[in-house]
Amino acid sequence: MPANSLQIDSTHASKSTRTAARSHLSVITCVIVTAFAAVLPHAGCDAPAPAAVDINIAAELKSLRDLIPDQAHIMADVGYHFTNLWFAGDAENWPLADFYLSETKSHLRWAVRAKPIRKDNAGRDIKLVAILEAFENSQLGQLKKTIDGKDKLEFITAYKASLTTCYACHKASDKPYLRPQIPKKADAGVINFDPKADWPL
Numbered sequence: 349m350p351a352n353s354l355q356i357d358s359t360h361a362s363k364s365t366r367t368a369a370r371s372h373l374s375v376i377t378c379v380i381v382t383a384f385a386a387v388l389p390h391a392g393c394d395a396p397a398p399a400a401v402d403i404n405i406a407a408e409l410k411s412l413r414d415l416i417p418d419q420a421h422i423m424a425d426v427g428y429h430f431t432n433l434w435f436a437g438d439a440e441n442w443p444l445a446d447f448y449l450s451e452t453k454s455h456l457r458w459a460v461r462a463k464p465i466r467k468d469n470a471g472r473d474i475k476l477v478a479i480l481e482a483f484e485n486s487q488l489g490q491l492k493k494t495i496d497g498k499d500k501l502e503f504i505t506a507y508k509a510s511l512t513t514c515y516a517c518h519k520a521s522d523k524p525y526l527r528p529q530i531p532k533k534a535d536a537g538v539i540n541f542d543p544k545a546d547w548p549l
């Protein structure tokens with residue numbers, strides 16, 4: 349049984365023992381009652397024992413936890429949003445740029461929640477939350493200002509400066525080979541980046 353399930357079970361150990369004892373009693377009662385009065389309805393006898401329910405919940409929790417995407421997966425989404433942000437800014441489609449910047453931020457927060465601490469190349473703990481907070485208060489905040497001010501030149505400067513921090517965190521996390529660059533084409537091929545585009549198509 350996985351360690352997590354053990355933890356959950358041990359927290360409720362005394363309760364489970366009591367409920368298990370109670371459920372044994374009720375199973376015995378069921379057997380006696382049905383043996384002597386075959387005509388009686390069996391309602392209640394088929395219900396799962398509470399201890400079994402506890403184990404099921406622990407197993408369910410584990411399988412749900414296994415479904416949560418890992419940090420690399422969430423970071424790939426960050427890469428997607430941040431790539432599109434470049435093209436939205438380039439096309440001066442500011443509402444779209446604003447959208448991609450906030451998606452970038454929310455996915456960065458999610459990525460850090462998924463794995464808040466990593467090791468650097470010397471095996472020391474690196475607190476990703478602290479790096480992200482500093483990032484939000486500097487270049488990402490600056491990017492937001494350039495989008496609100498619809499300033500393309502400043503946007504380009506702030507975007508390039510942000511890539512430096514993306515990379516700084518990768519290096520700190522002992523992944524120096526993950527080098528972000530100015531993207532060459534947008535990832536969202538299905539989205540029209542032209543702010544003056546007509547609809548439909």
Ligand code: HEC
Nearest residue numbers: 419420421423424426427430476479480514517518521528
């Ligand atoms: C707070 C730290 C941190 C910041 C800031 C950060 N990253 Fe990451 N990023 C990581 C870590 C850690 C990984 C590796 C995750 C893993 O291997 O499980 C990663 C991986 C990636 C990957 C590879 C995903 C894959 O599996 O292909 C991309 C792309 C990426 N980051 C893009 C970015 C971009 C773009 C930015 C800046 C907007 C950024 N990251 C900012 C920590 C960070």
